[in-house]
Amino acid sequence: xxxxxxxxxxxxxxxAQRIRAALEDADxxxxxxxxxxxxxxxxxxDSSPACRNxxxxxxxxxxxxxxxxxxxxxxxxxxxxxxxxxxxxxxxQAPGAEPEADRWQVLTVxxxxxxxxxxxxxxxxxxxxxxxx
Numbered sequence: 814x815x816x817x818x819x820x821x822x823x824x825x826x827x828x829a830q831r832i833r834a835a836l837e838d839a840d841x842x843x844x845x846x847x848x849x850x851x852x853x854x855x856x857x858x859d860s861s862p863a864c865r866n867x868x869x870x871x872x873x874x875x876x877x878x879x880x881x882x883x884x885x886x887x888x889x890x891x892x893x894x895x896x897x898x899x900x901x902x903x904x905x906q907a908p909g910a911e912p913e914a915d916r917w918q919v920l921t922v923x924x925x926x927x928x929x930x931x932x933x934x935x936x937x938x939x940x941x942x943x944x945x946x
């Protein structure tokens with residue numbers, strides 16, 4: 814898949830395009846519209862996610878932006894109720910730290926909105942969780 818390509822196999826293509834636009838533009842108002850009010854966000858397998866509602870997820874994004882983190886969407890793919898977002902995340906240069914890292918988010922969709930987000934550091938794990946292995 815080429816950088817910037819959106820690949821979908823189900824009815825989530827429009828939602829995937831809206832997610833991409835909101836993330837690329839860092840438009841939290843547009844992103845908020847895509848989130849279920851009770852959206853959760855956490856690590857894979859975490860039964861007690863760090864974020865448990867829309868405002869907590871948006872606050873996480875705001876803190877990241879304030880800290881200088883930036884994300885660039887490379888690809889979006891979907892399968893059934895999952896959307897896999899592949900990103901390149903840049904962080905302010907810290908001594909010994911990598912300035913860029915690949916990250917993956919698996920978004921679960923319910924009733925046309927994102928109801929769960931899981932963040933991955935490993936592409937294979939993320940693809941498996943999204944049903945794209």
